[in-house]
Amino acid sequence: MKHILKMFFLACAVCSCACSKSGGNATPSTPTTPSTPDTPTEVKADATAYVTTADKTKLFASEGITFGDASTMSPYAVKLTGGETYQSIDGFGAALTVSSCYLLSKMTSSDRTAFLKEMFDPDDGLGSSLIRICIGGSDFSWDYGESGISSEGRYTWCDTKGMENFAAHPMDTKYLIPILKEIIAINPNIKIMGSPWTAPRWMKLNSTLTESQYSWTGGRLDPQYYSDYAQYFVKWILYMKSQGIDIFAITPQNEPLNAGNSMSMLFPWEDCRDFVKVLGPALKAAGLSTKVIIFDHNYNYDNKSDQKNYPLNVYADADASQWVAGSAWHNYGGSVSELDNIVASAPDKEIYFTEASIGTWNYSFDGCLLNDFRDIFMGTLQRQGKGVIVWNLMLDDKKGPYTNASGSCTTCYGAVTVMSSDYKTIEPYSQYYNVAHCSKVIRPGAVRIGTSGFTTGGVRYQAYRNTDSSYGVIILNENSSAQQLVFCTDKHSVKYSVPAKSIASISWKD
Numbered sequence: 001m002k003h004i005l006k007m008f009f010l011a012c013a014v015c016s017c018a019c020s021k022s023g024g025n026a027t028p029s030t031p032t033t034p035s036t037p038d039t040p041t042e043v044k045a046d047a048t049a050y051v052t053t054a055d056k057t058k059l060f061a062s063e064g065i066t067f068g069d070a071s072t073m074s075p076y077a078v079k080l081t082g083g084e085t086y087q088s089i090d091g092f093g094a095a096l097t098v099s100s101c102y103l104l105s106k107m108t109s110s111d112r113t114a115f116l117k118e119m120f121d122p123d124d125g126l127g128s129s130l131i132r133i134c135i136g137g138s139d140f141s142w143d144y145g146e147s148g149i150s151s152e153g154r155y156t157w158c159d160t161k162g163m164e165n166f167a168a169h170p171m172d173t174k175y176l177i178p179i180l181k182e183i184i185a186i187n188p189n190i191k192i193m194g195s196p197w198t199a200p201r202w203m204k205l206n207s208t209l210t211e212s213q214y215s216w217t218g219g220r221l222d223p224q225y226y227s228d229y230a231q232y233f234v235k236w237i238l239y240m241k242s243q244g245i246d247i248f249a250i251t252p253q254n255e256p257l258n259a260g261n262s263m264s265m266l267f268p269w270e271d272c273r274d275f276v277k278v279l280g281p282a283l284k285a286a287g288l289s290t291k292v293i294i295f296d297h298n299y300n301y302d303n304k305s306d307q308k309n310y311p312l313n314v315y316a317d318a319d320a321s322q323w324v325a326g327s328a329w330h331n332y333g334g335s336v337s338e339l340d341n342i343v344a345s346a347p348d349k350e351i352y353f354t355e356a357s358i359g360t361w362n363y364s365f366d367g368c369l370l371n372d373f374r375d376i377f378m379g380t381l382q383r384q385g386k387g388v389i390v391w392n393l394m395l396d397d398k399k400g401p402y403t404n405a406s407g408s409c410t411t412c413y414g415a416v417t418v419m420s421s422d423y424k425t426i427e428p429y430s431q432y433y434n435v436a437h438c439s440k441v442i443r444p445g446a447v448r449i450g451t452s453g454f455t456t457g458g459v460r461y462q463a464y465r466n467t468d469s470s471y472g473v474i475i476l477n478e479n480s481s482a483q484q485l486v487f488c489t490d491k492h493s494v495k496y497s498v499p500a501k502s503i504a505s506i507s508w509k510d
Contacts, residue, residue, distance in 0.1 A: 047494045047508030050440060052433045054366035054501040059428075060436055065506070068493035074486040076454045077493070080463045080471060084450025087384045089464065090191055090248075091129030092377075092438040094393035094415045094431065095355070096183075098134070098141035098153070099401045101175035103394050106423040113182070115426065119393075120187040126439045129189065132354055132389045133176060135196035135236055135250070139262040139408035140392055141171055142401045153403040154216050154263050157236060161202040163228050166235050180245050189444065191248035193328075193354065193389070194236070195296055197263035198253075199229050207259075207266055217407060218259035220266050226275055230282035237283075237290055249291035251328055251354070252279065256295065256310075257302040262407035268306075269313040273320045280323025291325040296354055300334025315346050326350025329380070332357075336379035343384050353380040353388040358431060359399070360411040366501065368430040373476050373503045377434055378460055381448065388438070390431045396420045433503070441472030441507040459483050459498070470509040477502050 045064025052060050094100075104112050118125045134141065135157070142153035158166040168177075183190055198204075204219035205212060213219035221229060237247045252275060256267030267275075272294055283290055294311055301307045311327035314320050326349040327342060339351060356376050358368055377388050395414035402408045415431040418424075445467040458479035464472040477483050477498040486495045491510040498504050 046492070047506055049496050049504060049506045050437060051499060051502055051504040052369065052437065053499050054369055056365065058499065058502070060433060063496075065494055065496060065508075067508075068486070068495055070488055070490060070492050072486055072488060072493045072495075074484075074493075074495070076484045077486045077488050078451050078453040078461065078463075079488050080473075081450040081452055082465055082489075085465075086448040086450075087386055089381075089442055089444065089446045089448070090352075090387040091127075091444045092388050092435050092442070093128040093130035093132075094390045094435060095132040095134075096176065096179065097138060097392050098171050098175050100140070100392050100394040100414065101179040102401060103396055103418050103423065104179050105175060107418070108424070111424050116179075116183055117186055120183050120190065122187055122189070122443070125186075126436050127187070127443065128435060128439045129187065129444045130191050130193070130387045130389050131180075131183070132193045132195060133180070134254075135194045135233075136169065136198070137171070137263055137403065138197045138254075139403045139405070140395075140401070140412075142403045152405050154405060156196070156198065156200045156232075158200045158232060161200075163231055163235075166232065168239055177240075177243055177245065181243070184244065191387075191444070192240075192245065193249040193251070193293070193352075194240075194247055195251045195254040195354070197261060198265040199225070200232070203229055204265065216405070217261065217264045218266060220268075221271060221275065223274070226278040227282070229275070230279045233279060234282050234286045234288065237288055238286065247290050249293050249325070249352075251293050251296040252276065253296065254355075255297045255330065257297055257304055257307055260407050262403045262405040264407070269310045272310075273314045273317050276314070276320050276323045283323075291350075292323055293326050293328045293350070293352060293354075294324050296328040296330070298330050298333040299336060299338040302333060309341070309345075311342060311349070312345050315349060324349070326352065326386075328352045328354040330355045331376060336375050336383070339380065339383040339385070347384075351380065351383065351385045353385055355389065355391050356431075357391045357409065358413045358429060359409065360413075363413060363429070365430050369433060369503060370476065370478055370501060372430060373434050373437070374460065374478070377438055378462060378474065378476060381462060388435075390415055390435065394418055437503050437505040438474060441474065441505040443467065443470075443472070446472060453488075454485065456483065459485075461485065461487075463487070468509070470507055473506045475504040475506070477504070 046067040047065040049063045050060050051058050119128050137153050137155045155169050157169050199221050201214045203222055203225040205222045240247055253267035258264055259266050380388055392414040394416050397417055397419050402410055413429050417427040442464045443466045446464040449463050449465050451463050459477050461475045475498050481500050482497050484497045486493050489510055
């Protein structure tokens, strides 16, 4: 099996501060002259391990493993119990913002194709299978003014009052849709989730629903426009479908409790409950099977006591709940343990993680690599999560382009950085490796399975059975010493020494 990292992928700068969720005062990571990963080698063996170490001595390095006896008596044996099954997996990926698409469009066709194949090809690449896109603008939908399309990047697909004025926006037809088509050509089974940052301004009232609020930020959806806004989603999905782009799921509002983003709209659970009763039937009437995923915000409900248990409050209304497949989560406040509450109360509803940023306020390669793999990836998956999506797939070395408006993130990093000096040199950050390790061995449709046997502090692992009957295992070792593990099925054992402070993944077929 071919090593995934091509020679044009360059390593992230080493720094030592720990990764926090947001707003910390850690020393920013300043990229230095990056080093090149190990030369890719063909791995031919019974099983393949991939490993990334916090000190970057190994960056998605691959290693062949020969099967051992299934009846091993190793004290480090872990039995994979295929009869104990949990959720199925849709996949892992990043958000494809207009900014990411703009930067991809600046690359040469050959370089862009090489990167997209590395990211999305299910056979020769990582096989990333989930993408989140914005329905309209966001704080990453500006193109440096080169196209003359928009001076600040804030837009919806119906900025003039009246649904007869609905139309695909030039920012999306120029940047987003062409890149999506290229990705679909590489991976036709990619799943795409769409999220709006706000409804059109003419549909909004103030926070008390007492007067008009024609603003990009804040405000609430006017109930008299529930039907129009439901048709807005229907028309957007149908237009994308006409372009060969199927929309797997939508969320009615990104960060519904945050009125401070550059584009935003308050959407408390009461509004969500009432709106999905209109949205669901509208989707059904149009013959659309697109899932509705609600909340799309932080574990701590932004400390708004009246919004605690947001998705559970919506599920409590049977007329609303019938149209809702599940909930989506961000990590800018609170703990992933909140999902224990959600799963216990609504075990039949799906869970997705849909946004996490890294940036100057929180980033270190070592800290974010390990902490995010533990909390965002493994933490979501062990709580019945069906997929994990991080924020921007790609930004440039200027941390943009970002929307030129208050509330935009001007200090964010992408999963990878492309250098604006050549739009060729690519520097992967920790999120790239987190996505890579999961995507490569846990394929869409995989089912999480039970394990039993050796455990120790600082070491976590999860096992999956893919649709082709292969196994995938992901591992986190936060300890300062290597840890041997022996994964056993009924037929074979797979022994691997997980390096200190590393993430690893292993795949094999009995």
